[in-house]
Amino acid sequence: MKEVIIYTDGACSYNPGPGGWAAVLLYGNHRKELSGGDKETTNNRMELTAVIKALEALKEPCRVKVHSDSAYIVNCFRQKWHVKWEKNGWMTSGKKPVENKDLWQRLLTLMKKHEVEFIKVKGHSDVELNNRCDELARAAVPK
Known part of the structure; x- marks a missing residue:
């Protein structure tokens, strides 16, 4: 399998916005x-x-290291939240619907094609490619 390194980031002006x-x-x-x-x-x-768009861009199954500053994403996989969500019919432990279920399901489907490891990086620090993703994400926010 090819080994691919991916850095990702998201940005939002206001939240939501x-x-x-x-x-x-x-x-x-x-x-x-x-x-x-x-x-x-x-x-x-x-x-x-x-993360979804990055994995969708891969043309064949790959071994992937995803570097993200999102604790939301990294912790989901490190702590296996998604396993509990699926087992509980996409409900949280607090009996509320899982937010962003549509995207989590897309991501989980893509992860079946690839061997994916998530690596937490500190946001807005000296990680060059994380900073580049932040710059690109902020530039992509519709005006």
């Missing part, structure tokens, strides 16, 4: 930057969209 997402994909000497936006969204939706 207009938002943007971005991803940088690295494979060998190749680098691809992706970004997009939505007129009415949330920061968490943009974070999820960034």
Whole structure:
């Protein structure tokens, strides 16, 4: 399997409000930057969209390391929240519907194609590619 490194980020002006997402994909000497936006969204939706769009860009099953500053995403997989959500009919432990269920389901489907590891990075620090994703995501926010 090819090994791909992905950095992702989401941004939102107000929350909810207009938002943007971005991803940088690295494979060998190749680098691809992706970004997009939505007129009415949330920061968490943009974070999820960034990972989804990055995985959708892969043309074949890959071993992937996703670097994200989103505790929402990283903790979901490290702490297996998604397993409990699916088992409980997409309800939280507080008996409320899981927010962003549509995006979580898209992401879980994509993860069946790839071996994905999530790596937490500190946002707005000295991680060059995380900062690049932040820049791209903010630039993609619709005006």
